Amino acid sequence: MECKTIEDLLSPYLEDELTQEERQSMEEHLRSCQSCAELLSFMEEARVSLATLPELEISEDLTKKLYDLPQKKKKFSLVFDFLLRPSLQPVMAAATVLLVVVSFYMFHPNRSAIDRALERQLHIGYSKVEKLYAEAESITHSLNEYKDNLLVSIKKLKPFRGNEDNQSKT
């Protein structure tokens, strides 16, 4: 057997998993190869060292933290569930759009140009509203004129005038 093969068989040898023939040829090699024999001895030493490593106790602080974990998780999931309710989705979508628009405005390199454009648009909008208001006033005025004319015309009609004649006779 070669040393490389022996290396692969060290654990099976220590754990008694080799066949009788494998074991015999391995022991034969170990008797003549000091390096492999030493490696086997150190492997056994490492194995024993690990097997006798004591189990550490956990700190009270960690135990407390572990017990608190489900409550933390519950609080977190309650908030999360509330935020993910379907009824809140339109609000969330609107908030997202608003946030995008505000971010776009806040971080735009040419913010003053946006300010100017917004001011211009506001001015145009204000002028349009003023114009509409003036038009509405003129329409109201015309309607009042029509109403007065109509009333005058109605009063001039015969049946209404007749009453007036009778009253004047008596």
Added chain:
Amino acid sequence: MLVNAYSKRVFNLAYQFAGSYEEAEDLTQDIFLKLYNSITKYDFEKNFTAWLLTLARNHLIDQYRKTKWEKKSRDEFDEHYLSAGINSSPEESVLSQESKKIVWEGFKYLSSEIRMAVILRDIQGKKYEEIAEIMELPLGTVKSRVNRGRLQLAKILKEKKEKGNGM
């Protein structure tokens, strides 16, 4: 209760793997948080301990890959193990103490998968079949990794002891 039954085991696995006490405490909390989040996925026909250790192993190896602990040094062996009663047996020789120390520090030279296989086999005393289940690997691969890990530790032990003896 899960904490009572498994916290010590998970913490010790994390400490043996990471080598840092503080890191192991954080990792234990992460593993328990993952456990609470995925407990509904547990198949009752399977072994719970193996399922939990698989979850722990996956988390530990993921974190190892992210943070590359192998570059960090491990805690001094005496720092926590000395107070854990490692000297309780008066017959225990100084030499075996020295071996434990070397092997403990030698873990940092082992890759994550090999380190985990050796910890499960030689410290936790698991059967190869259980390790194969926990690590989701074929039995032959597990045996080969355990042997490679032991071989590395044996070589480290040999080198350090020979240096110590001035050979």
